[in-house]
Amino acid sequence: MKNEGNLQAVSTTVPCIEFRGVSKAYGSNQVLRELDLIVPARQRLALIGRSGSGKTTLLRLLMTIERPDSGTIKIDGEPLGWHELDGKIVWRDDESLRRVRGKIGMVFQHFNLFPHMTVLDNVMEAPVYVLGLSRAEATDRAHHLLSLVGMTEKAKSWPRQLSGGQQQRVAIARALAMEPRIMLFDEITSALDPELVGEVLRVVRQIARDKGMTMLIVTHEMNFARDVADRIIFMSGGKIVEDGPPEIVLGNPREPETRSFLRSILER
């Protein structure tokens, strides 16, 4: 985080993440409808809503795992994998995409650790092969992050030897090792046994406190969202229905749809 001063200067002039009129459909299923969203740098934004409301798709578009059908996404004012040609949006998969994408990291619901590598190699691999760090630097960084997520003892283990919660903590360390400025958390506790949820959320809370990153968090854990986020968006039918600080959206929502969603969550 050596450039922190600089980054902050930038963030006051340009929004960190900018969605403009973004739509996405899978077949006849319209998942996002003309979505506009601006997330300032360092904001911690939680996205809540029923499954199929478009929250995860929003993260996947941002990570460039999927492409929008229409609309554009910018990061720090720079196009994310597109450019304009004769007034039309042309998508590209090249170095310019990778340069912008390098600012973003993501943690997945199903961890997606690399099964053919040890825990340590999982965390070191991308810094060495993508960022070009020396093995010594990458090892230092990996050990530091593994201790941050409480996984030092398991550095030499294989992913299949770990519990879900442990795998997810390694996945968090792996994403942090790329030093992203924006972190996306996609239902990171949904695939975990209830008793393992706490250890993962503890790690995320700590990162939220210490790292000063922009965070987009898709979650069904309302208490966690309340603690960690400084803004909450409730999505439904591919649109943003309610958007505000946690105490409003969760405590005293304006929209009846938000209220009925929160009620259904509490009843579970």
Place this chain on the structure above:
Amino acid sequence: MEFDFQYAWRILPALLDGVVVTLEATLCGIAIAIVGGLVLAIVRLSRQPILSTLAVWYMEFFRLTPLLVQLFFIFYVLPQYGIRLNGFVCGVIGLGLYYSAYTSEVFRAAIEKIPRGQWEASTALNYSRGATWRRIILPQTPPIVVPVLANYTIGMFKESALLATITVNELLGTALKEASVTFRYLETITLVGLLYGVMSISASLAAQNLETYFEKRR
């Protein structure tokens, strides 16, 4: 006609020389088949529709025509267009190209078995597409691919006997040359069969071990 053990013993060294050629042809052939099959599989799964279709055509063509005809084509027809190769090289290329069509299906199945999450995690860690293939996807294929490739290697080992028809002095070719002089087909062909059998059985046992090894590691 009685089995002449002395004669059999006498020709054994020559046949063992033939075994060496058979093994060489199999090794070179499977090497070509592995590289070729991998390239075909990647091309087929690439996002280039034209290349992908060409790869499918290649696979269909080589699987639906007899290997012997392909060998004859390389050995007898190509020289008419100025491509002159000796029998061994023709044979190895023929085996390699033919088996590429089969190994590519093995690689494709293995690659498609790898969960989409692995590709997505690679994207999230900002790997280029090439690096994703090299560092993440292909290194996960050996447990699925190696046992099957071992069986194809045994298949190729047996079918390399066809190279006898294009003047290669591998095991069968050597035996036929020997027998054409002495007319003692009983001893020569029996020995050939035994040698193929013994080697195939040991190779297949080794392949089974390989499979259990990978199963345990999975």
